[in-house]
Amino acid sequence: MNKFSQFSQEWQPKINQKLADDLVLISPSRNNTEMQPMLAYALLNGGKRLRPLLTLAVLQSFQAKISPDDLRVATMVEWVHSYSLVHDDLPAMDNDQYRRGQLSVHAKFGHANGILVGDALLTAAFQVGTLASSINPKRLLKVINSLALRAGVTGMVGGQFYDMQNHQGQAITKEWLLDKVYQPKTAALISHALLAGGYLLDLPAADCDLLRQYGENFGLAFQIQDDLDDYQQDADEEIASLPHLIGVAATQSVKANLLSDARFCLRKLAQSHLNFNAELLDQFLQQLE
Numbered sequence: 001m002n003k004f005s006q007f008s009q010e011w012q013p014k015i016n017q018k019l020a021d022d023l024v025l026i027s028p029s030r031n032n033t034e035m036q037p038m039l040a041y042a043l044l045n046g047g048k049r050l051r052p053l054l055t056l057a058v059l060q061s062f063q064a065k066i067s068p069d070d071l072r073v074a075t076m077v078e079w080v081h082s083y084s085l086v087h088d089d090l091p092a093m094d095n096d097q098y099r100r101g102q103l104s105v106h107a108k109f110g111h112a113n114g115i116l117v118g119d120a121l122l123t124a125a126f127q128v129g130t131l132a133s134s135i136n137p138k139r140l141l142k143v144i145n146s147l148a149l150r151a152g153v154t155g156m157v158g159g160q161f162y163d164m165q166n167h168q169g170q171a172i173t174k175e176w177l178l179d180k181v182y183q184p185k186t187a188a189l190i191s192h193a194l195l196a197g198g199y200l201l202d203l204p205a206a207d208c209d210l211l212r213q214y215g216e217n218f219g220l221a222f223q224i225q226d227d228l229d230d231y232q233q234d235a236d237e238e239i240a241s242l243p244h245l246i247g248v249a250a251t252q253s254v255k256a257n258l259l260s261d262a263r264f265c266l267r268k269l270a271q272s273h274l275n276f277n278a279e280l281l282d283q284f285l286q287q288l289e
């Protein structure tokens with residue numbers, strides 16, 4: 001088994017457990033027993049947990065010991081990601097009845113509850129951060145700031161805003177799609193996951209920047225792979241994606257360049273840190289090849 005599979009198999013269950021435990025800790029069950037199962041349905045339904053895995057992979061790559069509060073901080077982004085999927089599935093957005101092979105939250109519990117469950121998950125992300133009392137407050141503040149920047153109007157929400165214009169059939173270009181939609185909508189949260197690792201380790205700003213760049217390149221490649229998969233399933237889909245705009249071969253070459261730029265960041269980190277082992281983060285990139 002390679003390092004990536006070993007690492008994922010070790011940490012996915014621990015991430016799931018932390019999410020479940022923290023859901024009880026921040027639980028509305030004392031005052032709202034009806035919403036509790038809705039939140040659990042949205043949060044604990046079998047995602048890959050890619051973003052927390054990336055934060056933990058940074059810690060592991062620098063040979064750091066991962067504490068329970070490191071794990072907690074790594075999961076904050078997953079609460080945000082979970083909310084974004086619930087809202088993305090709503091009738092006013094992508095209008096999807098299914099998510100991860102089961103009914104989407106609004107299809108199961110109703111539209112209004114879909115909105116409210118998303119709102120609660122987003123708020124909980126930051127509440128969970130306040131539970132990580134053993135983390136140095138300056139480091140935690142950097143994580144919180146990065147998450148807010150990359151989840152909000154300067155990140156995922158802003159990218160989703162432009163994505164909605166794409167859904168309305170606007171004429172678009174490759175540059176517009178990459179800069180206005182893919183980067184903020186998908187790559188921003190993924191780059192947060194890398195930065196969170198750098199902040200937890202209190203790495204110098206230049207190294208955090210390399211992690212951010214790795215994350216942005218990886219995140220764009222991740223979105224492009226998702227497009228390629230969708231395009232293979234349905235090339236006539238109405239929403240314009242990169243393969244629609246420039247064709248499959250050119251899209252694959254954009255992805256290959258992004259992966260190669262991400263590898264460059266790993267090499268630079270390895271040059272300045274003797275204790276940095278690039279293999280695991282390299283294997284995350286290999287998942288997209």
Ligand code: GRG
Nearest residue numbers: 047048049050084087088156157160186223226
């Ligand atoms: C509603 C503000 C708001 C934003 C929604 C995340 C998102 C923004 C939309 C999802 C659309 C989509 C399919 C994007 C492609 C890349 C992506 C984020 C896929 C889903 O992430 P995974 O593969 O999902 O990490 P799992 O299920 O493993 O958690």
